[in-house]
Every structure is written in structure tokens, then in C-alpha cells.
Amino acid sequence: MLITPLAHGLQDGPQALSLVGENVLEPRRAVVVELSAHEAVVFEGLQTCGEGVGRDPWQRGQATAGHTMSPRGIREVVPGTVYLLSGFEFTEYYFVVSADRRELIAIDAGTRSDTARAAHEALRARVPSLPPLTTVLVTHAHWDHVGGQRYFRSLNPSPRLIGRANYKDELAHDAMANPATLQRFFGEQFHLADVLSYRPDVVIDRPTELIVGGTRFELLPTRGGETDDALLIHMPEQGVLFVGDILMPYLGAPFVEEGSVDGLLAAIDQVHALTRAICFTAMNRSHASSRRPPCWTT
Numbered sequence: 001m002l003i004t005p006l007a008h009g010l011q012d013g014p015q016a017l018s019l020v021g022e023n024v025l026e027p028r029r030a031v032v033v034e035l036s037a038h039e040a041v042v043f044e045g046l047q048t049c050g051e052g053v054g055r056d057p058w059q060r061g062q063a064t065a066g067h068t069m070s071p072r073g074i075r076e077v078v079p080g081t082v083y084l085l086s087g088f089e090f091t092e093y094y095f096v097v098s099a100d101r102r103e104l105i106a107i108d109a110g111t112r113s114d115t116a117r118a119a120h121e122a123l124r125a126r127v128p129s130l131p132p133l134t135t136v137l138v139t140h141a142h143w144d145h146v147g148g149q150r151y152f153r154s155l156n157p158s159p160r161l162i163g164r165a166n167y168k169d170e171l172a173h174d175a176m177a178n179p180a181t182l183q184r185f186f187g188e189q190f191h192l193a194d195v196l197s198y199r200p201d202v203v204i205d206r207p208t209e210l211i212v213g214g215t216r217f218e219l220l221p222t223r224g225g226e227t228d229d230a231l232l233i234h235m236p237e238q239g240v241l242f243v244g245d246i247l248m249p250y251l252g253a254p255f256v257e258e259g260s261v262d263g264l265l266a267a268i269d270q271v272h273a274l275t276r277a278i279c280f281t282a283m284n285r286s287h288a289s290s291r292r293p294p295c296w297t298t
Contacts, residue, residue, distance in 0.1 A: 066090055066111070066187025074126050078240060083123055089115035090186055091144040094242065095123055095133075096235070098213025103134040105212055107233060107242050109149040109161070109198075112189050116148030135212050137219070138163035138200065139244025140227045141170040142253060143182060146198040147190060161198075164221060164229040165205035171196055173227070177255035185255075204231060225251050225264025232267075234274060241274055243267075 072087035085093040093116075094107035110116040124130050136152050136159050138145060152159055164170075179192045210217040217235055224230035224246030233242040246267040252259025 064188050066190065067185060072122070074123060078238060081238060082240065083127070085119045085123060088119040088122070093119045093123075095120075096215065097127075097131065098215045100214040101129070102131050103213035104131050105215070105217075106133060106136045106152065106159070108139055108145040108244075109136055109147070109152055111144040111147040111186050112191075113148050113151035113154075113194060114189050116151040120151070131213075132157075133159050135159055136161045137217070137233050137242075138167075138198075138231065139233065139242060140164070140224070140230045141167045141174065141195075141198055142227060142245070143174055143177070143186065143190075143192070143195050143255075145244070147186070147195045149198050150194045160201040162202040162204065162210070162219070163198075163200035164231050165203035166229045167198065167200060167203070170227050170229040171198065173256050173258050181255065220270070222246060222267045222270050223260060223263030224267040225261070226253060226259055228258075228260070228263065230263075230267065232270065232274075241271065243271060246271070 067090050068087050069090075070087045073085070075084045075086070076082075077084045081097055083095045083097075085095070088110075090111050091108070093110055096105040096107065097103075098105065106120075110119065120133065133152065133155060134157075136149070138161060141163060146163075149161060152161070174195050175192070177192070182192060183190050204219045204221060206221065208219045210219055215235065216237060217233055220232040220234060222230045222232050224244065226245045226248050230244055230246050232244070232246075235241070247264070248259075250259070251261060251264065
């Protein structure tokens, strides 16, 4: 999902909403919800318009490979800085190139080590000048956000992982999910043990400024509608905010009992207070609600 301010050339109404799709997504389709006169929300992953409507999206998954909701692709969503990789597995990957071009930052670690490797190597092939990965910023400790951390830990030198201080509470929720169900959903190469072994090198329990390769990040703890360990990742100079899964079509995840209405509303207020930011969320194609929202096509 992206929240794009009117300063980026939007106007009020449905025409503005389709312009969001033109500017930041594939021009074929966009699913949007307008927040105010200043910003619009684009659910980039919900393919509810165009081809495939009426088909069960889960049929695209395979028992061995897990569910994927789109073909593989790489998009340069912020030129030269932020890359989005889709279709490698259940989740999507974001990578940020630092201002000095010497460091690569990953937003979350994906679901599985094999797909994390495939995504990282695909980006390296696409961008030969890509710098080494030095930092992984974790928006929350769910299966599809830390399950691939074993691959990142295997790199030499190993990047540092940064996440919320209360990550253990979320791992306790993760551990209650049925492993067989998780494997059917995420694929045979998914291992719950890789999730439960997640240990951040640096923990965040209050708003914290972090500078990586000349790029300034603001790490902002929040609660959100899905987990209690959510972390907003703000790049103020670039006007970019990674929000993880704080905004979902439902509360919590389908595998365990969790989620919070109060946390969802509080997180919306917190995001709204950060003025004029383009927001990227981990809401991927597999997080689509079965009830299709209205859509505008370009």
C-alpha cells in the first residue's frame, strides 16, 4: 500500500485515485481508498480489477512452493533508492539503497530462506552495482516477515537485524500456529523453527533515529491492527514510510488469535500525523480480503 500526498499531482475524486495507479503502480489497475483531501491509500496487492476476477486466488499456489499472488517482478518504486520485488513467495520484498550507495537495507526478511535468497540474487542481477546488505529492519515478527532471516544471517559479513524490543511476545503467538497448516500455506520449504529463532541484534522500545550510509531512518514503535510489536520505518528526507501490516482487511492473522481494533485506530492516527509521506506496506497479494472493495482502473 502507498499513501501519496496531493503534492505529488493528485486531484480530488476518482480521477485522482486512478492517477495514483499511474504514478506508482502498474498502469493496468489500482485499488484505492481515499482518506482525505491530502492523501489517498493504494492497496497495491489487491488484484480486483482486470484479468483473473472471479478466479480463486489461492488456486495459484502450489502445495510444494506455497502461495504466490503475482508473477515475479522487480519495480523501482523510488528511482535509484527503493526496490519492490513481488511474486517470489507469499510476501513481497523491499530493499533500500543508502544515500552514499555503499549499503543496502532490507525491509523485513521474508517467509523462507530459499525465497529470500532468490529475491536478493534477482535484485543483484537486475542492479549489478547493488551494494552489500548491511541492515534488515523488521516491521513485525510474523512468519512472513522473519522466516527468511536465516538466509540473511548466512551472508558474509552478516547484516544486523533491528526490530521491536517486545518481539518475543509475538514469537510466542507465532509458535501457537499449526506447523502443518503453515507449510501448506507458505510451502514445504517453510520452517517454523526459522521464525522462532529470530533474534534482533538491536531492539527498539522508543522512537529512535538510525543513520545507515547517510540515509536517515526514524524507527517508530506502534501497535497496529495485527500485532503488538509493529514498527514504522520512516525515511523523512525521502518522504517514505514503511508501515508493515498495521492496516489489514481483518484484525490479526488467520493462524492465531490476535489483533486489536484500538491498535489499528491508533496506528492510523500515528501515520496520519506524519505529513506528506509515500507509504509502503507489507500488505501483499495474499492478504487480500475475500470481499472485493471498489476499484478504479486506469
